[in-house]
Amino acid sequence: MSDTTHRTLRLLTLLRSRTDWAGPDLAQQLGTTTRSLRRDINRLRTLGYPVESVRGHGGGYRLGADGKLPPLVLDLDQAVAVGVGLRLASSSGISGLEQQAEACLVKVEELSPAALREQIATISQAVDVISGGSTPVDADILLALSRGIRGCQQIRMDYVARNGEPSHRRLEPYRVLAMGPRWYLFAWDLDRDDWRTFRLDRIQSVRVSTFAFSPRPTPEIQEHLHRSVTTDPYQHVVRIRFCAPLSEVEAHLCAYAGLLQPDGPEACVFTTGSQDLPWTATWLAGVPLDMQILEPAELVDAVADLGRHLLAVAQQSQGPHTRTVRSP
Template structure:
């Protein structure tokens, strides 16, 4: 093996395969001299791989732990195991883990040959993660969109709107993120000439094009998505003051339910919405918090009527 680059990659693979190698053992595996092994170890160190050399009986070269994580060299079966694990992590519903797993999976997916990618899909299809009830998301669509965000290419979506209509949407994808139990795509809608938030469980098909786009100035993505899924898309946006500190409200009100902001040390404002004021009122009552309705006035009347009904249901009410 005379190609230095190939030899260094082979050396890295050997060091990852077992805890310790002696110089002569590595030289025999690589078909070079011990002196060449020392030079190749130095190349790995320059690339950021910590490779300590322990002297004495039982000593040798080993792959150590460094301050930063260098690139990994994975065997095919290791790549399959890592990719399947990342897919499961992306669907696990664990806060903060899903998006990190998806970003890593996107990088790994780009590097895998078609055969390995097919094996990953087959294995991932045979296992699943049981999470709290929520709409399902196609893992292939998730990866395709994440890759499109990374490569900045235009995407065509077969998207279903809230009223059940389906249409093709041409979008520039900027961010895939999870909020609560749902996944969303933040993108520029080319035909509507505006920013839009798409629910991934409503995407019935997606394909990338060969057209690249020039990135636009991006607003606060998380704030935009929170508002679009809690108020802008609802028939009845509401604002209420909860008479509890912000920290206590955050323990009860999930992120997808609305936007919370502090209103002094003992209160906070909830911006939310829904298509039915009675259902929204029921969710507010379930929090158990005292509240003041800021908008709309109709919500206050719905709550009062709900209270009157509860009183009529009590003992001696008839």
């Protein structure tokens, strides 16, 4: 927080502490000059707080009708961030957070001066988020993980793997990330001596230990998460080179379906995983872009089989009952 912001908040707190303040006394409390005090008073007025001038010997100041408002100093861009951020929080999939986010939004509106309150209310009422069916996450687990990350403290975690097998993990937690409908923990696994990614909805319990750790150099965390979620769990690694700029290809792919990287200005490579190559071939057939299959070779065969099947369907459909539409 800047010195100016800190002084402004301190000024607002002092104005709330009693009815009237003489200008010199207020400046002395703030450790500033009466000239700087006047600038701070004007700053509060610009933010919408009703600071009134008091006539009399030496002059003074008081808060007006909204004088009991606690200090909340936000500009318009920050008000937009608050409104949108709390709306997003309400659909995050964290258990109980929707009600808390709504309650917090109401409090923020109540604690703001009238002009800013109107801006926040306008944003919050206009913005809505359609939930993507996020897998619920326990708020207590998220809080414990966040404490471990912030304090660089090891955690003990009970976890259920994809196959349903329970395990106990000793971890150094580094980051919690949301990707698509799920939340993930990126951590160093002390027993496996490697980086690991864990789904938060599979964590049964978390205990933050008293053992601190020194942060290790990390790989590129988002790339690691993409790989661990979209390729590592699957039987086949699929790499497709699209003959189009990355910005154009992004419009046809789900943001968390795989890793999309540029390959020069006019092409990009998409890496994902697959358990069912015929299904992947069908999905690729629906992408209206020129492409080249880099791997696996079995996917080339699956695409060829699909092509022959579709060609046969087209030929069989050109019988006497087929209606042909001709161009005028």
